Amino acid sequence: xxxxxxxxxxxxxxxxxxxxxxxxxxxxxxxxxxxxxxxxxxxxxxxxxxxxxxxxxxxxxxxxxxxxxxxxxxxxxxxxxxxxxxxxxxxxxxxxxxxxxxxxxxxxxxxxxxxxxxxxxxxxxxxxxxxxxxxxxxxxxxxxxxxxxxxxxxxxxxxxxxxxxxxxxxxxxxxxxxxxxxxxxxxxxxxxxxxxxxxxxxxxxxxxxxxxxxxxxxxxxxxxxxxxxxxxxxxxxxxxxxxxxxxxxxxxxxxxxxxxxxxxxxxxxxxxxxxxxxxxxxxxxxxxxxxxxxxxxxxxxxxxxxxxxxxxxxxxxxxxxxxxxxxxxxxxxxxxxxxxxxxxxxxxxxxxxxxxxxxxxxxxxxxxxxxxxxxxxxxxxxxxxxxxxxxxxxxxxxxxxxxxxxxxxx
Numbered sequence: 208x209x210x211x212x213x214x215x216x217x218x219x220x221x222x223x224x225x226x227x228x229x230x231x232x233x234x235x236x237x238x239x240x241x242x243x244x245x246x247x248x249x250x251x252x253x254x255x256x257x258x259x260x261x262x263x264x265x266x267x268x269x270x271x272x273x274x275x276x277x278x279x280x281x282x283x284x285x286x287x288x289x290x291x292x293x294x295x296x297x298x299x300x301x302x303x304x305x306x307x308x309x310x311x312x313x314x315x316x317x318x319x320x321x322x323x324x325x326x327x328x329x330x331x332x333x334x335x336x337x338x339x340x341x342x343x344x345x346x347x348x349x350x351x352x353x354x355x356x357x358x359x360x361x362x363x364x365x366x367x368x369x370x371x372x373x374x375x376x377x378x379x380x381x382x383x384x385x386x387x388x389x390x391x392x393x394x395x396x397x398x399x400x401x402x403x404x405x406x407x408x409x410x411x412x413x414x415x416x417x418x419x420x421x422x423x424x425x426x427x428x429x430x431x432x433x434x435x436x437x438x439x440x441x442x443x444x445x446x447x448x449x450x451x452x453x454x455x456x457x458x459x460x461x462x463x464x465x466x467x468x469x470x471x472x473x474x475x476x477x478x479x480x481x482x483x484x485x486x487x488x489x490x491x492x493x494x495x496x497x498x499x500x501x502x503x504x505x506x507x508x509x510x511x512x513x514x515x516x517x518x519x520x521x522x523x524x525x526x527x528x529x530x531x532x533x534x535x536x537x538x539x540x541x542x543x544x545x546x547x548x549x550x551x552x553x554x555x556x557x558x559x560x561x562x563x564x565x566x567x568x569x570x571x572x573x574x575x576x577x578x579x580x581x582x583x584x585x586x587x588x589x590x591x592x593x594x595x596x597x598x599x600x601x602x603x604x605x606x607x608x609x610x611x612x613x614x615x616x617x
Contacts, residue, residue, distance in 0.1 A: 214379070217283040217299060219275050219355065221515050226271060229481055229514060233266035236482040253489050261489070262482050264503045265511075274508040281327060285355070288375050290368055298376055299355035299517075301326070301347040304334040310344035311601055311616045312382040314373050318391020319466075319523055320488045321584065322354045322512045323347045329586040332594035340598045341616025348376055350392070352525060358518030359525070365533040366392065366526065367540055370399040374408065384408060384611045388597060390415040390585055392526060395541065401570060402540050405547035410610035413550040413574070413597055415585040416557045417566035420452060428568040435564055444577070448560030455558045459494065462487070466527035474521030484520050485510050495583035497556035545570030548607045550600045552593060554581035573606035574599070 241255030248254055282302050287295045301323055304310050313333065315326050326347045336342030349356040350369050359368075373396065377385045387409060389397040394414040401412045423431035441449070465473050477484045488510050492501060513520040549570045553563050555578070563575045576596050581589040601607055601616055609615050 214284050214286045217285045217355070218279045219283070221271060221275060225515060229511075230266055232479075232481050233262055236262050236266075236480070238482075249490075249493055253486050253493070257489075258482065258486060261485060261503060261506060265481070265485070265507050269504060269507045269511075271508075271511055274504065274511070278324070278327070278508075281330070286376070286379060288372050288379065290351075290364075290372050290375070293359055293361065293364060293368065296351055296357045296359070296372070297517075298351070298357070298372060299323070299349040300376060301330070301345070302380070303330045303347075304342065304344045307334070307336075307342060307344050309614050309617050310334070310336075310342050311611050311614050312346070312377065312380075312385035313343040313597075314346045314348065314377055314385060314387050315586070316348070316369075316373060316387065316389035316393030316396050317350065317353070318389070318393045318395075319353075319526065320491050320509075320513070321391060321393075322509070322516075323349050324354075324509055324512055325584055326586050329590035329594050332591050333597065336616070339603075339617070341601045341603075343597070343616065346377065346380060346382075348373055350396075350523075350526070352518055352522035353516060354512055355517050358522035359529075363529055363533075364525070365529040365537060366395050367399050367403075367530075367533060367537040369526065370396045370403060370540075374400060374404050378408070384410055384614075386411045386413070386601070386607075386610060388413045388415075391583065394418065395530075398545060398569060399541045401545035401547035401549065402543050405545070409547060411548045411550070411600070411607040412545070412570075413552070413600060415552045415554065415593060416559055416583065417551060417561070417569055418559065419565045419568060420456060420559055420561060422562075422565055423568055431564065431567045434567070435562075438564060441562060444555065444579075445562045448555060448562065451556070451560045452558070459558065462491070463527060466524040467531045468528070470521065470524035470528045474524060477524075478519050478521050481510075481514055484513060488513065492584075495556070495558055496588055497554070497580055497582040499582065499584075499588045544568060547571060548573045548610065550574030550596070550606070551576070552585065552596045553577040554583070554585055554589065555579060556582035557585075558583055 246256045285299050288298045289295050317325050333343040352358040387397040397412045425432045549572050585593045
């Protein structure tokens with residue numbers, strides 16, 4: 208374990224001046240017209256009545272101090288991580304079940320529009336070790352440019368660099384061997400890490416979505432193409448998933464294009480307008496979940512973390528831009544088939560709900576599980592279900608039992 212002066216306890220402490228500034232910005236909010244006949248019609252984005260209610264609650268009733276106090280009950284830390292080409296960056300992270308005997312070291316990696324907050328509901332399920340199930344020692348970094356980690360100080364900080372940061376953090380915490388889990392960008396970053404740090408350090412990966420939107424190709428993946436041909440007709444659930452995926456690709460990818468090509472342009476609006484930031488994120492929280500019953504306080508805590516983040520909300524967009532433009536040698540670290548043992552959990556209201564078999568060209572899948580409910584933010588929507596899948600994967604008799612030397616989760 209690194210010395211205490213290198214790894215510092217952290218408490219979120221948003222000042223009164225920051226809170227007053229946010230309120231002053233909310234006081235100036237203006238709204239577009241509402242021309243849709245149904246007040247709950249999300250076809251053009253968050254409905255006007257919903258936005259008016261949330262902005263009013265944020266301005267007048269939402270208690271950030273209560274939300275902050277709740278978050279501060281979770282052990283949090285910061286430390287400096289040197290990323291090649293970018294120097295030392297201050298990284299914020301959660302570290303739960305620290306030092307638990309035989310617990311499996313697990314780094315959980317969020318995506319956009321997630322933050323470390325997305326992972327907070329799953330922590331108790333991963334650390335309880337009930338009924339002889341494996342337990343985990345969980346590390347949740349705030350990615351560079353997110354939450355209370357630094358932003359990159361120059362261009363080029365791609366998903367490969369995020370993976371380097373996560374890996375070096377685990378080494379600094381004393382974990383020469385560890386496992387990883389992620390969804391959204393976390394899935395991408397974990398896949399990169401599987402190709403770079405396996406088998407010496409990273410021993411297994413679990414993801415809760417894939418980025419394989421098409422069936423395996425005869426020329427690129429003949430074995431998986433043959434499996435797909437022989438498997439028989441798609442089930443009704445798989446057909447519904449393919450339809451949802453195609454709808455996302457055709458109608459829901461605008462945010463990705465903007466982040467990938469003009470993050471600074473949208474950044475001026477998001478950085479200046481808390482109501483604009485709320486709408487930008489709320490659109491995804493609604494569309495990418497399986498009728499999850501969001502409370503106003505949950506939404507506003509989620510969005511406030513972006514507003515109060517160390518580098519501001521625009522910094523989170525740049526991961527799209529930089530990862531689109533990374534050099535080929537780095538792209539190969541992602542697109543290559545991973546030898547590392549992998550698991551995947553499939554949720555029907557995710558943004559990519561392609562059949563599980565379509566994901567197999569990503570790597571060496573030893574665990575696959577399809578669920579009948581849940582969406583993109585699995586750790587938040589279905590924490591017990593996702594935790595159960597991880598325990599199934601790592602339990603005695605599971606496909607990666609004992610992957611980390613001396614730590615079987617018992």
